[in-house]
Amino acid sequence: SAVISQKPSRDICQRGTSLTIQCQVDSQVTMMFWYRQQPGQSLTLIATANQGSEATYESGFVIDKFPISRPNLTFSTLTVSNMSPEDSSIYLCSGQGSGTGFYNEQFFGPGTRLTVL
Amino acid sequence: QKEVEQDPGPLSVPEGAIVSLNCTYSNSAFQYFMWYRQYSRKGPELLMYTYSSGNKEDGRFTAQVDKSSKYISLFIRDSQPSDSATYLCAMTGGGSNYKLTFGKGTLLTVNP
Numbered sequence: 294s295a296v297i298s299q300k301p302s303r304d305i306c307q308r309g310t311s312l313t314i315q316c317q318v319d320s321q322v323t324m325m326f327w328y329r330q331q332p333g334q335s336l337t338l339i340a341t342a343n344q345g346s347e348a349t350y351e352s353g354f355v356i357d358k359f360p361i362s363r364p365n366l367t368f369s370t371l372t373v374s375n376m377s378p379e380d381s382s383i384y385l386c387s388g389q390g391s392g393t394g395f396y397n398e399q400f401f402g403p404g405t406r407l408t409v410l
Numbered sequence: 411q412k413e414v415e416q417d418p419g420p421l422s423v424p425e426g427a428i429v430s431l432n433c434t435y436s437n438s439a440f441q442y443f444m445w446y447r448q449y450s451r452k453g454p455e456l457l458m459y460t461y462s463s464g465n466k467e468d469g470r471f472t473a474q475v476d477k478s479s480k481y482i483s484l485f486i487r488d489s490q491p492s493d494s495a496t497y498l499c500a501m502t503g504g505g506s507n508y509k510l511t512f513g514k515g516t517l518l519t520v521n522p
Binding site for chain 2: 297324333334335336338341385387389395397398399400401402403404406
């Protein structure tokens, strides 16, 4: 199974600023995703990070607010731009298709806990 | 109606109890059904998965899928305090329909 790390693990930010979250996988994966997890809510998919091309965003999420990069098969970043208190949440990175085991399994990072003041 | 419904609980049981966790869904295209376990301040990890209908057993855990009723369950036998976590159901159509749709998660506490 793939092991995923995220940096930072948590941060407190001022409104109007931006934060970039890094996601590193210890092996190549076919697909990488970014989720938001708010208290009492489902994991909500923000976007699929595509290697070498623009990310595919879900309804309600836009590139200007959540720019995503994926330069290779093991690394991705998510930026939360022009933050407001409503962006306070846990942001999770996941990978799928590591070449072993159940293909549809997604491996998750530990999450980044973001608080916006 | 949400695609996946899951009672968020919380659910509190004594050690040794049998726990039943459930989800209902509306999308008949779902083929793979998963249960993830998420400990506090950790990311979710896959516990079990089932393809189509039927039962699957792994130690103290049993996953059941009833596609005719669009209902899935996870049973935990002889529950232990270490089982205390949030359990999320997730589903996908598989293949090119690769995205997972998650339930809200059920917070389970097993008391010693």
